Amino acid sequence: MGNTYVIVAETKDGRLRQVSLEAVQAAALASHEEDQRIALLLGHQLKEAADQLALYAEVIMIDHPDLAAYQAETYFAALIQALEPLKPHAVFFGHTAIGRDLAPQLAAHLSAGQISDVTAISDTGEAITYTRPLYAGKAFENRQFNSSPQVITIRPNNIAPAQPADTPSSITELSYTPSTLLRSAIQEVVSKSAGRIDLTEAKVVVSGGRGVKSKAGFQPLQELADVLQGAVGASRGACDAGYCDYSLQIGQTGKVVTPEIYIACGISGAIQHLAGMSQSRIIIAINKDPEAPIFKIADYGIVGDLFEVVPILTEEFRKLLVTN
CATH class of the missing domain: 3.40.50.1220 (TPP-binding domain)
Incomplete structure (x- = not known):
């Protein structure tokens, strides 16, 4: 049995974000055939997004009203509850506002290494190499992990999205136990659209x-x-x-x-x-x-x-x- 690679997928307005499919492909590039790839979906009213995601990977989801709007503490609590039994070798996020918030929290919690803003992934035969830009894109560096678990964020629009399978994979829904240690609560969500397209x-x-x-x-x-x-x-x-x-x-x-x-x-x-x-x-x-x-x-x-x-x-x- 190989290692487990988890992709933390995101939705926007109930639809799966494109970067989540790019993260699925990134996990495929970094793993091997015998490894298990699982897409984790957190939020509320996720059926449509979960059905779409199942064409790309096995899906585990936590669907709960407390997760209807992103809030760092509730999402992180749900993330940890879902990841603990999986003991992942690597966890992939999109390099989005949510990914940039959750990934370092998870890396600290797991005492894991983290590589952020990845634009390319290659297999040297000895190790997986992650490429990321430096100095406002004037230079690039290649980095490798020397331990696990690993946390990676993927810059949108750089890695080609995964291709759908002919038949969907399984969808497993987990229960969610709200944390009693929350220090903040969302009273209102005011959305400002950056445009008609993300x-x-x-x-x-x-x-x-x-x-x-x-x-x-x-x-x-x-x-x-x-x-x-x-x-x-x-x-x-x-x-x-x-x-x-x-x-x-x-x-x-x-x-x-x-x-x-x-x-x-x-x-x-x-x-x-x-x-x-x-x-x-x-x-x-x-x-x-x-x-x-x-x-x-x-x-x-x-x-x-x-x-x-x-x-x-x-x-x-x-x-x-x-x-x-």
Whole structure:
């Protein structure tokens, strides 16, 4: 019998998050055929998500009203209750707000090593190597564990998601005993949507900087993002200016994104912003200033007024998509 690898899956608005399927694939890359891979699902009203997840791995879930909204203490208590009998060799999380919160707690609890923000996994034959970026993506390091248990978080949009099986695996529901040692309780949940598509998992991101000039300036960017089935992001400068909500912020103090296409509109390219998007597959920059630093990392650059360029791009992409 091999080792047990656990993937802590996440849902958003009742649906399974894409990064959870990427974490399933990460566990497959790090394990061997004889090993057991189990997906753990915590939350409330999980049937639909559990049925979907069962096509990718054996599922264990804890479905309880106390877990309807994420709260560190309740989720951690449920996580420990589920993991104790499994004695996992490794536990995988998405490098999300929840994953970044739970993973270090779990590593400390298990006295385990942790590698965070993993973008690639390879098997050298002697050990599994995990690659992660450093210095705002300017360098990468390869790390290996020399003991177990192990805790790993996976950066969204870097590891291809697992492929579904023809038949679903088993789903086991565990009971949950609420902790009596909670020091805080959720009284109200106020949600601010960062957009129609999850920004960290979007394949296309259209971002605006101070060059959008106003809240209304983001409307052309949203139209382009809608045509491309992408999400809208922003630089900190645009957020600080009050043009958009901070939930859209991309950069060193915001979200880190790795889309297939990143379109930077009116963004100068400060190092703090580059830290959040420099690993995008294709970077397209639109800026009136030909000397803007963003052009140094862009694959394609358009020198021009974004309010003239973006509507033209939107219309041309719309024509192409209708034709195809």
